[in-house]
Amino acid sequence: MTVTVEREQDLLARVPTGLLIGGQWRDSSTGASFDIEDPATGKTLITIADATPADGAAALDAAVAAQEDWARTAPRERGEILRRAFELVTARADDFALLMTLEMGKPLAEARGEVTYGAEFLRWFSEEAVRASGRYSMAPDGKSRLLVTKKPVGPCLLITPWNFPLAMATRKIAPAVAAGCTMVLKPANLTPLTSSLFAQVMEEAGLPAGVLNVIHTTDAQGVTGPLVEDPRLRKLSFTGSTPVGRSLLAAASKNVLRTSMELGGNAPFLVFEDADLDAAVTGALAAKLRNMGEACTAANRFLVHESVADEFAARLAERMAGMRTARGTEDESKLGPLIDRKSRDKVHSLVTDALADGAEAMTGGAPVEGPGYFYQPTVLKGVDRSSRILREEIFGPVAPIVTFSTEDQAVQLANDTEYGLVAYVFTRDLNRGLRMGERLDTGMLGLNAGVISNAAAPFGGIKQSGLGREGGSEGIEEYLYTQYIGIADPTAS
Numbered sequence: 004m005t006v007t008v009e010r011e012q013d014l015l016a017r018v019p020t021g022l023l024i025g026g027q028w029r030d031s032s033t034g035a036s037f038d039i040e041d042p043a044t045g046k047t048l049i050t051i052a053d054a055t056p057a058d059g060a061a062a063l064d065a066a067v068a069a070q071e072d073w074a075r076t077a078p079r080e081r082g083e084i085l086r087r088a089f090e091l092v093t094a095r096a097d098d099f100a101l102l103m104t105l106e107m108g109k110p111l112a113e114a115r116g117e118v119t120y121g122a123e124f125l126r127w128f129s130e131e132a133v134r135a136s137g138r139y140s141m142a143p144d145g146k147s148r149l150l151v152t153k154k155p156v157g158p159c160l161l162i163t164p165w166n167f168p169l170a171m172a173t174r175k176i177a178p179a180v181a182a183g184c185t186m187v188l189k190p191a192n193l194t195p196l197t198s199s200l201f202a203q204v205m206e207e208a209g210l211p212a213g214v215l216n217v218i219h220t221t222d223a224q225g226v227t228g229p230l231v232e233d234p235r236l237r238k239l240s241f242t243g244s245t246p247v248g249r250s251l252l253a254a255a256s257k258n259v260l261r262t263s264m265e266l267g268g269n270a271p272f273l274v275f276e277d278a279d280l281d282a283a284v285t286g287a288l289a290a291k292l293r294n295m296g297e298a299c300t301a302a303n304r305f306l307v308h309e310s311v312a313d314e315f316a317a318r319l320a321e322r323m324a325g326m327r328t329a330r331g332t333e334d335e336s337k338l339g340p341l342i343d344r345k346s347r348d349k350v351h352s353l354v355t356d357a358l359a360d361g362a363e364a365m366t367g368g369a370p371v372e373g374p375g376y377f378y379q380p381t382v383l384k385g386v387d388r389s390s391r392i393l394r395e396e397i398f399g400p401v402a403p404i405v406t407f408s409t410e411d412q413a414v415q416l417a418n419d420t421e422y423g424l425v426a427y428v429f430t431r432d433l434n435r436g437l438r439m440g441e442r443l444d445t446g447m448l449g450l451n452a453g454v455i456s457n458a459a460a461p462f463g464g465i466k467q468s469g470l471g472r473e474g475g476s477e478g479i480e481e482y483l484y485t486q487y488i489g490i491a492d493p494t495a496s
Contacts, residue, residue, distance in 0.1 A: 026212020
């Protein structure tokens with residue numbers, strides 16, 4: 004059933020519009036505010052507080068003040084807070100899904116999937132909170148004892164992107180809570196509402212004041228820059244573009260901050276001659292169209308063996324041509340809008356350049372007329388290997404296809420990028436699949452699968468796709484440091 008206007012307005016009326024600092028929801032220090040736009044209509048949804056540098060400083064003050072007590076909080080208690088948050092988010096799944104659809108555009112069915120995925124980080128790290136352990140051993144020479152412990156790194160700055168408003172927040176907040184770190188969260192100014200609703204849920208779950216502080220702002224550099232330079236901050240976690248990540252890494256070097264960077268991608272999607280084409284097309288749709296293609300894990304380059312390229316392209320084009328673009332609150336919606344006009348213009352520029360270089364549009368190839376920032380699902384074949392669309396992250400529902408003739412050529416094409424976040428391989432040959440895991444320069448690999456994100460798995464890339472891992476047993480380590488204590492031999496007389 005299509006969501007009513009009354010339902011939307013009721014939800015928006017319950018979302019906090021202030022900044023969360025030290026357990027208090029408050030206005031900006033200057034009273035400044037900004038509008039949140041519905042990308043499907045271009046209309047304003049709600050107006051929220053616009054944080055200033057003074058607000059950022061106050062948020063860090065609150066995090067620093069809360070750090071010592073929070074670090075001493077029992078791991079089991081921290082885990083129980085996360086477990087309660089998991090249950091609350093799950094119970095309010097419809098609210099979170101609708102809010103994401105309104106501020107970000109994704110269809111409701113997909114938004115509900117993100118709620119499930121995002122909530123899993125809360126459940127996973129509720130269990131990991133009690134498993135951060137060290138070791139005790141005798142030194143090799145027998146003359147002392149070695150005690151190794153894990154301790155929270157301290158106050159963290161978490162910067163999240165607009166494309167997965169809930170999951171990107173829970174993926175950072177949950178391990179920080181589990182480890183005993185306090186936080187300042189700076190969500191993207193395009194989609195801050197979900198983060199505010201989630202922070203409210205964390206309060207309901209029993210998170211003490213000051214442990215999580217939320218500051219949304221239109222002046223990201225002005226607000227976060229001083230925080231990164233503040234010696235009291237000990238950790239920076241960022242998800243976003245590689246250029247911004249490089250800038251933050253440079254700034255973080257001043258105080259030698261612990262950093263986690265989940266940056267851009269240029270994922271290759273390899274289809275070999277022995278692949279199950281039905282499975283490959285289904286996997287391609289999942290890898291390409293999740294979040295309208297606005298995902299760092301989205302398949303960006305389709306590398307298809309020349310013997311099956313025409314058939315794969317025809318099948319993919321037929322399926323994508325059947326995708327209906329519409330506001331995500333409508334039942335028939337398969338693809339929502341892109342996040343804003345600038346993003347849609349970039350996608351169209353990449354498609355236009357590829358067509359000028361000799362590519363053929365088998366379906367799509369243009370913006371959708373009317374309100375909102377929709378773009379036609381597009382399949383391009385015969386793409387020139389020097390085309391921009393193969394070098395830049397598309398972040399839209401466009402699938403460019405390039406052919407290869409040998410396995411070595413496929414690997415060369417796949418690795419010919421500065422990025423290394425994820426790759427996808429479709430083949431019936433298990434040995435080939437394992438070889439691809441060894442030969443491809445990537446932090447993650449989907450083998451005969453188009454979606455592999457999982458809270459229990461380490462998410463992250465290599466090369467210019469980032470540093471560190473989120474999720475899995477590795478995720479909590481990003482928020483812990485190792486301390487060694489040397490103890491005199493207790494048996495010495």
